[in-house]
Amino acid sequence: MRRLLYLLPFLLFIGVGVAFYMGFQRDPRDIPSALIDKPVPSFTLPPLPGRPEGLSAAGLKGDVTLVNVFASWCIPCKAEHPVITRLAREQGVTVRAINHKDKAEDALAWLARNGDPYASIGADLDGRVSIDWGVYGVPETFLVDRQGRIRFKHVGPLTPQVVEEQILPMVQHLRTQG
């Protein structure tokens, strides 16, 4: 009994070590969204100039939709763009976008250069709608179900791994839910 007591500090040390080890594996930038399973905030964004369709809360109902928040000035957005393009063109996922605090002409030039996989884009010039979505750093990507509820959020550029392991299974699941 007495001898076990002498082991206690060592065991405590091991416990604290494991807790720190696991704690430091977590990305401090990855903040849980307060909006998961809540309906998308009510918003209406105008289209980029010369385009027919913007983005609104009503427009996100009816289909499982990936909502990507991007900006032409954001470098990781360019990195994830091929991944999103493949998701839209090859996997048949509806992808819409919020263009975050951008100049319209910059955004249009960026899309002309990098391709435009988006079914529609809402221009959030002052970033106010992005705040309603709880966006704190572009790129961010949301998955919205048919009822218009936010079901998943990814902060940072989408990678093929995130798409394979999280987004596609979630899209499948949400589609069968009807």
Next chain:
Amino acid sequence: MRALLLAAFLAVSALPALAVQPDEVLRDPALESRAREISKELRCLVCQNQSIDDSNAPLARDLRVLVRERLTAGDSDTGVLAYVTDRYGDYVLLRPPFKATTLLLWVGPFAILLLGGIATALFLRGRRGVAAGADTAPLSEDERRRLDALLRKDDA
């Protein structure tokens, strides 16, 4: 001497640059001071350990403007904080609220202090027992005879 004084004066008067830009400041000083207090409670999500009142990040600026807009619209202080936590979660609060999920955070240090106190008290009580000889048995008849013999030998 005068140059030294001047240098000292200038050093003292060089206040830290404020993140809050002049164009954000509200005209009503009472509202502005409330806005400042609220801003100090809110975490800048880009630079995480700064409040939005301290941070120069664009998002911090947007949130400062938003806080002032809500106040001008007549929101209470808690109303403004609720508006922001509805969007960003409790994580934006620099002082985490007391909830079931934060129980360990708030109570943990006191629980550890209490456990340490109990352990120390038990340890000290055990040691006092040894010092007072409370756990030593009285001498047996045989031991007493030997002790007497030794003492007598000394006297002789």
